[in-house]
Amino acid sequence: MDSTQLLKGVLDMAVLAVVHDEDGYGYDIVRRLRDSGLEGVGDASVYGTLRRLYAAGALSTYVVPSEDGPHRKYYGINAEGRALLTRQKATWSQFSATVSELVGTATAPTLAPIQTRAIGAK
Amino acid sequence: MITADSTREAVHSFAQSVRDALADLPADEIDELTDGLEADLAERADELGGTDGFGDPVAYADELRASAGLPDRAAAGRRATPPELRALVVARGRAAASAVRGNPFGAWLIDLLVSLRPVWWVLRGWVVWQLCGALFFHQLYAFLPLNAGLAPDPVPAALLLALVLFSVQWGRGRWMPGRWARGLLIALSAVSILAIPFVLAWAINASWSAGYAQSSTDVSMAEKIPMPTPTPTAAPTHVAYGIEGGYVHEYTYAADGTLVSTGPVRDEYGNPLRVAPEPAATPAATPAATPPATPPATPSK
Numbered sequence: 001m002d003s004t005q006l007l008k009g010v011l012d013m014a015v016l017a018v019v020h021d022e023d024g025y026g027y028d029i030v031r032r033l034r035d036s037g038l039e040g041v042g043d044a045s046v047y048g049t050l051r052r053l054y055a056a057g058a059l060s061t062y063v064v065p066s067e068d069g070p071h072r073k074y075y076g077i078n079a080e081g082r083a084l085l086t087r088q089k090a091t092w093s094q095f096s097a098t099v100s101e102l103v104g105t106a107t108a109p110t111l112a113p114i115q116t117r118a119i120g121a122k
Numbered sequence: 123m124i125t126a127d128s129t130r131e132a133v134h135s136f137a138q139s140v141r142d143a144l145a146d147l148p149a150d151e152i153d154e155l156t157d158g159l160e161a162d163l164a165e166r167a168d169e170l171g172g173t174d175g176f177g178d179p180v181a182y183a184d185e186l187r188a189s190a191g192l193p194d195r196a197a198a199g200r201r202a203t204p205p206e207l208r209a210l211v212v213a214r215g216r217a218a219a220s221a222v223r224g225n226p227f228g229a230w231l232i233d234l235l236v237s238l239r240p241v242w243w244v245l246r247g248w249v250v251w252q253l254c255g256a257l258f259f260h261q262l263y264a265f266l267p268l269n270a271g272l273a274p275d276p277v278p279a280a281l282l283l284a285l286v287l288f289s290v291q292w293g294r295g296r297w298m299p300g301r302w303a304r305g306l307l308i309a310l311s312a313v314s315i316l317a318i319p320f321v322l323a324w325a326i327n328a329s330w331s332a333g334y335a336q337s338s339t340d341v342s343m344a345e346k347i348p349m350p351t352p353t354p355t356a357a358p359t360h361v362a363y364g365i366e367g368g369y370v371h372e373y374t375y376a377a378d379g380t381l382v383s384t385g386p387v388r389d390e391y392g393n394p395l396r397v398a399p400e401p402a403a404t405p406a407a408t409p410a411a412t413p414p415a416t417p418p419a420t421p422s423k
Contacts, residue, residue, distance in 0.1 A: 011189070027162035043166065044182045048189025051155055055190075066161065069130075073158030 004040055013088040014038060015049050016081055019059065023076040026050065050075050058084050132173040133163045139179035144187065146195055155186055243293035247286030249314040252321045254281060264329035363387065370395045 007014075018024065018032050030046045053059045058081035064072045077085070137159045144152045167173045176182070184195070222228035248265075255261050255278060267278035291297045292307050360375045370387040386394035 025161065026158055027165045030162075042185055043162065044185035045189040047159070047162070048155070048186045048191075051186075051190045055154075063158075069164055070160035071158065072161045 007041060011045060011049050012053065013092060015046060016077060016085040019075055019077045020085055023074050025072040025074050129167050129173060133160055133167055136173060136176050136179050137163060140183045143180045143183035147192065155190060239293060243290040244286050246311060246314045247289030249317050249321050250310060251282045251285045253317055262324055262328050265325050365397055368396050370397055
């Protein structure tokens with residue numbers, strides 16, 4: 001199965017989850033997503049998603065100047081973003097359980113393993 | 123360090139290409155999308171050991187745009203579809219026309235050209251008729267399909283009338299059965315415009331030739347004199363003319379130089395052709411002639 005199509009549907013939630021853990025700048029967020037198992041995620045897709053979530057009011061942003069190069073733009077989650085993440089988690093949980101039951105795999109005890117298996121599967 | 127400088131240069135160049143590919147968006151939107159892009163790219167270049175793995179900046183920009191929920195690149199950035207192209211051409215034409223109409227002379231010129239459209243319709247029909255004549259009938263006329271007696275040739279004349287009629291009707295937007303007719307009309311108009319100089323040149327040439335032939339038959343008696351025809355039994359023959367007693371004589375020789383026939387050259391009334399005043403002593407009817415023994419280069423007395 002082409003995981004990039006699945007990734008498109010959950011990228012908002014994945015980005016929100018990463019930023020929820022800790023504020024980060026664009027490439028930092030990309031790296032953390034890849035380290036979590038989403039190796040196929042594209043830089044530009046993450047930057048665009050950050051921009052969209054910021055425009056939707058789910059993220060706040062601030063610029064950190066850099067001494068040895070261009071400045072970095074950091075993103076942090078706000079109350080609205082946290083509420084959005086909670087709703088998306090619930091939707092995902094229900095959806096993945098339904099699909100897992102449909103295709104006959106073992107029911108998932110937690111959210112994380114399913115997410116990794118469904119999206120990160122190469 | 124040269125490597126760091128060149129990497130920074132490559133990062134900057136890539137970021138600029140991405141911004142160029144987003145140029146159809148509002149400026150503040152581009153800033154929001156690409157703010158911090160250089161820092162992110164530089165960090166990635168450090169990890170990759172260079173900028174070779176960045177890929178295509180346009181594809182990068184498209185991905186950025188799509189994931190940010192922004193619309194696809196505007197029509198200007200991609201190949202326009204035929205209807206868009208057509209609309210663009212029409213819009214440009216209208217803009218140009220209104221610009222020309224802006225000054226009094228331009229307005230006067232456009233009005234003049236618009237009122238001259240029927241002339242163009244007739245001209246187009248005539249040019250297509252000339253092309254048809256040349257292509258299908260291998261016949262070149264001057265300006266009108268007239269034969270040598272200045273009477274209209276029926277078939278070409280009917281064709282000319284029909285083509286001019288169609289050209290005028292199509293110019294008025296009538297008799298257009300479908301879109302293909304409009305396409306055909308545009309193609310024919312283009313061909314006509316290209317062919318005008320050539321068709322005009324040959325029509326003028328043809329009318330001059332016809333006029334010359336007409337005037338020369340009117341004034342010259344010589345062309346109406348029955349010309350000697352080679353006798354089939356003695357071919358090939360040589361014909362020489364000489365003047366004997368003021369009358370033009372014709373001498374026909376066989377190939378071996380023997381005289382085959384001789385006689386006076388007569389005009390259209392059957393009278394011997396005289397080049398000098400009639401001598402008083404010689405009878406006018408049939409003057410005696412003494413032919414030269416061999417074909418003379420320039421016959422003389």
